[in-house]
Amino acid sequence: MTGYIIRRVLQALPVFFGTTLLIYFMVFAMPGDPIVALFGDKGVNPAIADQLRAQYHLDQPFIVQYLIYIGGIFQGDFGTSFSGQPVGQILASTFPVTLRLALIAVVIEMIVGVAIGLVAGLRKGKWFDNSSLVASLILISTPVFVIAFVSQFFFAIKLGWARATVSGEANFAELILPGMVLATLGVAYIIRLTRSSVIDTASQDFVRTAYSKGLSRARVTRVHILRNSMIPVVTYVSIDFGILLVGATVTEGIFNVPGVGRTLYQAIIRGEGPTVVSFVTVMVLLYLVVNLLTDLLYAALDPRIRYDK
Amino acid sequence: MTNNRNEHFVANLADTAMAEIDAVRISEKPTNLYLDAWRDLRTRPMFYIAGLLILLVATVAFFPDLFTQTPPNDNCLLANSNGSPTAGHPLGFTRQGCDIYSRIVHGTSTSLSVGLIVIVLTTLLGIIFGSLAGFYGKWVDAILSRAGDIFFSIPYILAAVVIMSVFSDFRNVWVISAAIGIFAWPSTARVLRGEILRVKQLDYVMASTAIGVSRFRILLRHVMPNSIAPVIAVTTISLAAAIVAEATLSFLGVGLPTSTMSWGNDISQAQADLRTAPQVLIWPSLALSITSLAFIMMGEAIRDALDPKARAQR
Numbered sequence: 001m002t003g004y005i006i007r008r009v010l011q012a013l014p015v016f017f018g019t020t021l022l023i024y025f026m027v028f029a030m031p032g033d034p035i036v037a038l039f040g041d042k043g044v045n046p047a048i049a050d051q052l053r054a055q056y057h058l059d060q061p062f063i064v065q066y067l068i069y070i071g072g073i074f075q076g077d078f079g080t081s082f083s084g085q086p087v088g089q090i091l092a093s094t095f096p097v098t099l100r101l102a103l104i105a106v107v108i109e110m111i112v113g114v115a116i117g118l119v120a121g122l123r124k125g126k127w128f129d130n131s132s133l134v135a136s137l138i139l140i141s142t143p144v145f146v147i148a149f150v151s152q153f154f155f156a157i158k159l160g161w162a163r164a165t166v167s168g169e170a171n172f173a174e175l176i177l178p179g180m181v182l183a184t185l186g187v188a189y190i191i192r193l194t195r196s197s198v199i200d201t202a203s204q205d206f207v208r209t210a211y212s213k214g215l216s217r218a219r220v221t222r223v224h225i226l227r228n229s230m231i232p233v234v235t236y237v238s239i240d241f242g243i244l245l246v247g248a249t250v251t252e253g254i255f256n257v258p259g260v261g262r263t264l265y266q267a268i269i270r271g272e273g274p275t276v277v278s279f280v281t282v283m284v285l286l287y288l289v290v291n292l293l294t295d296l297l298y299a300a301l302d303p304r305i306r307y308d309k
Numbered sequence: 310m311t312n313n314r315n316e317h318f319v320a321n322l323a324d325t326a327m328a329e330i331d332a333v334r335i336s337e338k339p340t341n342l343y344l345d346a347w348r349d350l351r352t353r354p355m356f357y358i359a360g361l362l363i364l365l366v367a368t369v370a371f372f373p374d375l376f377t378q379t380p381p382n383d384n385c386l387l388a389n390s391n392g393s394p395t396a397g398h399p400l401g402f403t404r405q406g407c408d409i410y411s412r413i414v415h416g417t418s419t420s421l422s423v424g425l426i427v428i429v430l431t432t433l434l435g436i437i438f439g440s441l442a443g444f445y446g447k448w449v450d451a452i453l454s455r456a457g458d459i460f461f462s463i464p465y466i467l468a469a470v471v472i473m474s475v476f477s478d479f480r481n482v483w484v485i486s487a488a489i490g491i492f493a494w495p496s497t498a499r500v501l502r503g504e505i506l507r508v509k510q511l512d513y514v515m516a517s518t519a520i521g522v523s524r525f526r527i528l529l530r531h532v533m534p535n536s537i538a539p540v541i542a543v544t545t546i547s548l549a550a551a552i553v554a555e556a557t558l559s560f561l562g563v564g565l566p567t568s569t570m571s572w573g574n575d576i577s578q579a580q581a582d583l584r585t586a587p588q589v590l591i592w593p594s595l596a597l598s599i600t601s602l603a604f605i606m607m608g609e610a611i612r613d614a615l616d617p618k619a620r621a622q623r
Binding site: 011014015018019022023026027029030031137138140141142143144145146149150152153157243246249250253254264265268269271280283284287288 | 458460462468471474477478557590591594605606609
C-alpha cells in the first residue's frame with residue numbers, strides 16, 4: 001500500500017508542475033498591464049510603477065517569475081493580490097463557504113439519488129423506473145445556469161421560500177437553495193448509478209441465498225442489495241465532492257455566494273494573475289489528493305481490489 | 310476388456326458441435342458489433358426521438374429562413390422591450406425589442422458549429438493520445454497520460470475563461486471551440502486508452518503479431534477498429550457538453566461577441582430582467598436544453614446498443 005501511495009505521489013508531481021506552469025503561462029499571456037490598470041484614471045507614475053513591478057517580480061522573465069512563485073508556494077506563501085491582500089487570506093475566507101456548499105450538495109445527492117435509484121432498480125421496467133430515468137435524463141441535459149435561474153425564479157421570487165441571493169455570511173440555511181441546484185446533476189447521475197448497480201447486485205447468487213434462508217425482503221434489500229451496490233456510488237460521490245470543492249463558478253455567481261468559484265472567476269476577469277494562479281494551484285492539489293483518496297477508498301470498499309502485487 | 314472400446318475413438322457425431330457448425334450459412338453476411346448495434350438501435354424509441362430532434366436542429370441551423378422571415382437583429386423597436394407575444398412574433402421580444410423566436414432560430418447554427426468543431430478537435434487529439442498511450446504502453450503511456458492529466462485537472466470551464474481572456478480581442482466560433490476542445494480531449498483519450506488496453510490482449514492481435522504484421526499496422530487495422538465503439542458514444546455526448554459549454558462561456562461574458570447570434574448571449578442578457586420578464590430567459594434556455602437532450606439521448610442509445618452488457622440488462 002505504501003509503495004502504491006509513493007508511486008502515485010511521484011506520478012502526481014509532473015502533473016502538478018505542468019498544470020501550474022500552463023496556467024501561469026496563460027495568465028502571463030493575458031493582454032493588458034495590471035499595474036497600469038491599478039492607477040485607474042490617474043496618470044501613471046513611472047517610478048511607482050517600476051517599484052510595483054519589482055515588488056511583484058513583473059520585471060523578471062516569465063520562467064523566473066514562475067520559479068519565484070512556486071518557491072513561495074512551498075513555503076506556504078501564496079503571493080499577494082494586486083489590491084495588496086495576501087492570496088492565502090482570500091482563500092481562507094472563501095474556502096469554508098465553498099466547503100459548506102459542497103457538503104450540502106453532496107448530502108442531498110446521496111439521500112435523494114440513492115433513494116430514487118434503489119426504488120427504480122428494484123422495480124426495473126415499471127413506471128417509477130421509467131419516469132425516474134426520463135427525469136434524470138432531463139436533469140443531465142439542462143445546463144446548470146438554467147436550473148439555477150428557474151429555481152431562483154420559482155423558489156425565491158415567486159414563492160419566497162428562500163432568499164434569491166446569499167449574504168456575506170453565507171450560513172447553512174442560505175446555502176440550501178444553491179446547494180440543491182448544485183446537487184441536481186449529481187442526483188441524476190447517482191439515480192442511474194444506483195439503479196444499474198442494484199439491478200446487477202439483485203441478480204447475484206448471494207441475494208438468492210439470502211432469500212432462501214428465509215430473510216425478510218426488507219432485510220435483504222437493506223443488508224445484501226443496498227450495501228453491495230454502494231461501491232460505484234461512493235466513488236462517484238467522492239470524485240464529485242472534489243469537483244464541487246474547486247468551486248461552482250456559475251452557481252456561485254448566480255446566487256452571489258462568496259465562495260472559491262466566484263472569487264476565481266472575478267480574478268480572471270480582472271486579470272489578477274497571482275490570485276488566479278494560486279487558486280488554480282490549490283484546486284489542482286485538491287484534485288490530485290481527492291483522486292488518490294478515491295482510489296484508496298475503492299480498495300477499502302472492495303476487498304478484491306489490491307494495489308500491491 | 311470389451312472390444313467395442315476402440316469403436317468410438319472419435320466422439321459420436323450427435324454429441325459434437327458439428328450440427329451447429331454445419332448450420333452456419335457461409336453465404337450469409339457475417340454480423341459484427343456495428344451491425345448488431347444498428348439492429349438494436351432500431352428497436353429503441355429513444356433513438357427515434359433523439360434522431361428526429363437532431364434532424365430538426367440541423368435543419369434549423371442550415372436553413373433558418375425556412376422557419377422565420379423576421380430578421381433577428383434589425384427592426385428592433387425599443388417600444389417592444391420585453392414585450393409579450395404578438396401576431397408574427399410568437400415568443401415575444403427581448404429587452405432590445407428584438408424577436409425572440411427569430412433570435413433562437415438564427416442562434417442554432419452557432420451552437421451546432423461550436424459543438425461540431427469541438428468534437429472534431431477532441432476526437433482527433435483523443436484518438437492520437439489515447440491510442441498511442443494504450444497501445445505502446447510503458448514510457449509512451451506514462452508521458453501521454455500525464456500530459457492528459459495536466460489538461461484534465463483544470464476545470465475546463467475555468468480554463469476556457471482564461472483562454473478567452475487571453476484572446477479577448479478576437480473572439481469567434483473557432484477560438485471558443487479551440488478553448489473548449491483543448492481542455493476537453495483527455496476524457497476521450499482515457500476512454501480509448503482503456504478500451505485499447507483490453508483489445509490489444511485479444512487472440513487476433515497475438516495472431517497478427519505471430520504472422521509478422523508490423524506494430525503500427527496492427528494498431529491501425531486490428532486494434533483501432535475494435536476499440537473505437539465507446540469513443541462514438543462519448544463523442545455524441547460531448548457534443549452536447551460543448552454546446553452547453555459555449556452557452557456557459559457566453560453567459561459568463563467571455564464567450565462570443567454580442568454581435569454574434571448565440572443562445573448563451575441571449576440568456577446572459579436576459580438575466581437582468583429575470584424578475585419582470587422571465588420568458589425572455591426561458592425560451593433560449595429551452596432551445597439549449599432540448600438540443601443538448603437530443604444529443605445526450607442519442608449518445609446513450611448508441612452506447613447501450615454498442616455494449617453487450619447493457620443490451621442484456623434491458
